[in-house]
Amino acid sequence: ASFGLQADRADEFFDISQWIRNLAAGLTAPIFDGGRLRNNVRAAEARYAQAGAAYARSVLTAYGEVEVALLRHGQERDRLDFVGSQLEEATSSVDLQSRRFAAGVAGYTDYLDALRARLLAETNLTQARRDFALARLSVHRALGGGWVVPSEATDTP
Numbered sequence: 594a595s596f597g598l599q600a601d602r603a604d605e606f607f608d609i610s611q612w613i614r615n616l617a618a619g620l621t622a623p624i625f626d627g628g629r630l631r632n633n634v635r636a637a638e639a640r641y642a643q644a645g646a647a648y649a650r651s652v653l654t655a656y657g658e659v660e661v662a663l664l665r666h667g668q669e670r671d672r673l674d675f676v677g678s679q680l681e682e683a684t685s686s687v688d689l690q691s692r693r694f695a696a697g698v699a700g701y702t703d704y705l706d707a708l709r710a711r712l713l714a715e716t717n718l719t720q721a722r723r724d725f726a727l728a729r730l731s732v733h734r735a736l737g738g739g740w741v742v743p744s745e746a747t748d749t750p
Contacts, residue, residue, distance in 0.1 A: 655735070662728070662735040669721070669728040676714065676721040683711035 690707040693699035 662732040666728040669725040680714040683714040
């Protein structure tokens with residue numbers, strides 16, 4: 594409740610009925626506003642629940658992105674290892690076909706096929722290295738990393 598006086602004439606300032614009317618109005622005003630206040634509280638609680646759900650959704654999305662990025666990183670690492678072993682085998686095959694051709698046991702086309710296979714393995718290794726680097730970048734980004742561009746002012750001594 595609040596206490597205050599309001600009157601049109603000076604003699605009404607000290608009228609007890611005026612005080613009672615002001616007091617009654619101050620006490621009954623919150624009763625009529627009660628529904629609005631309860632609805633405001635409910636609306637605030639609903640906004641709070643909505644914000645909590647949005648935060649939980651953001652956390653789950655971020656967790657999913659990190660999990661996918663780490664899984665892809667592992668797959669690309671395994672692929673890089675596999676393609677690297679293929680290149681080693683292709684290089685060994687080129688050496689073997691070169692010796693066989695020099696000894697007169699195999700034809701030149703076998704040696705050229707081995708060279709072609711090694712070139713294809715080198716190409717695949719280059720692509721696997723690129724894909725592995727992109728997978729590492731996606732892990733970095735999923736964990737919240739960003740690009741840091743050094744300013745030119747810090748480069749000067």
